[in-house]
Amino acid sequence: MSSKGEISTFIQKYFLHFNAASLVDAAKAYEDQLANNAKMLVSLAGAMSTAELGKIFAEMIRQDKVHIISCTGANLEEDVMNLVAHSHYKRVPNYRDLTPQDEWDLLEKGLNRVTDTCIPEEEAFRRIQQHIVAIWKDAEAKGERYFPHEFLYKLLLSGVLEQYYEIDLKDSWMYAAAEKNLPMVVPGWEDSTLGNIFASYVLKGELQAQTMKSGIEYMTFLADWYTQISTEGVGFFQIGGGIAGDFPICVVPMLYQDMERPETPFWSYFCQISDSTTSYGSYSGAVPNEKITWGKLDINTPKFIIESDATIVAPLIFAYLLDM
Structure with a gap:
């Protein structure tokens, strides 16, 4: 048993009730999953990359505490954008006080706002665009097809972005994943900036849509991966809601209902960090037990929901798992 550091010791001592206690329980159960050789899927929704989750999430990846990721297209690209354009980001701590004119002024400066942080259009999006388009076109010329994340892995590992790096490479979760x-x-x-850019090249006749592998192909890949890996369990750690969580969790009922494979194991662990409200009919806010009725979780699956801010909760759970 590894010794725990100051952060882990602090949360065990003081996080004793309500959402704080759920955080500790979920972290300990995640640790138990890994100790029992189960794998873990982490899903990223919201603006986690812009929130610089990579500062700790990259180490989770390096230490094999994450085995597969489901994320939005925005999180996929925004970690790379932060890597190459961090010094050009602008923080707006008084974002709640901005007027429509203030927002328009940010647009004219090429600053796309995500809550209190503005992503610089020219330095982030366009800096990546010239290089990723060249990789898309090269693949198409060779008759090759890849998934969106595979193209970004190629971009990162090619070294062409090194001239732009503005943060320590160890703080990029996408680079850790690519390695x-x-x-x-x-x-x-x-539904991402690079997705929109790719679509624009298809509209202009410079790329074919089929050069990019599709969402259906992602699902069939996930089905094969889960079938091969799940003998000792696969847990599901969901940050936020939306498609990043909804899409992958459905692979289990798809396999045993639609593929008629009754031996398919349920997810072996489930935790969601969410501030969504169940009473609005929000699937993202549904309590974990509802997922039993959809054939995703078993009666005995360890289930946790932490109704709090993921930018606060996720780093603390990861710090516990990293013995910090």
Whole structure:
């Protein structure tokens, strides 16, 4: 048993009730999953990459505490954008006080706002665009097809972005994932800046849509991966809601209902960090037990929901798992 550091000791001593206690329980159960050789899927929704989760999430990847990732197209690209354009980001701590004119002024400066942080259009999006488009076109010329994350892995590992690096490479979770060739699914990738850019090249006749592998292919890949890996269990750690969580969790009922494989094991652990409200009919806010009725979780699956801010909770859980 590894010794725990100051952060882990602090939360065990003081996080004793309500959402704080749920955080500790979920962290300990995640640790138990790993100790029993189960694998863990982590899903990333929201603006986790812009929140610089990579500062700790990258180490989770390096230490093999994450075995597959499901994320939005925005999280996929925004970690790379932070890597190459961090000094050009602008923080707006008084974002609640901005007027429509203030927002328009940010647009004219090429600053796309995500809550209190503005992503610089020219330095982030366009800096990546010239290089990723060249990789897309090269693949198409060779008759090759890849998933969105595979193209970004190629971009990162090619070294062409090194001239732009503005943060320590160890703080990029995408680079850590690329080095390990970590399995990933990116449902709804088209709803991202690079997805929009790719679509524009298809509209202009410069690329073919089929050069990019599709969401259905992501699901069939995930089905094969889960079938091969799940003998000792696969846990599900969900940050936020939305398609990043909804898409991959459905692979289990798809396998045993639609593929008629009754031996398919349920997810062996489930934790969600969410601030969504169940009474609005929000699937993202549904309590874990509801997932039993959909054939995703078993009666005995360890289940946790932490109704709090993921930018606060996720780093603390990861710190516990890293013995910090």
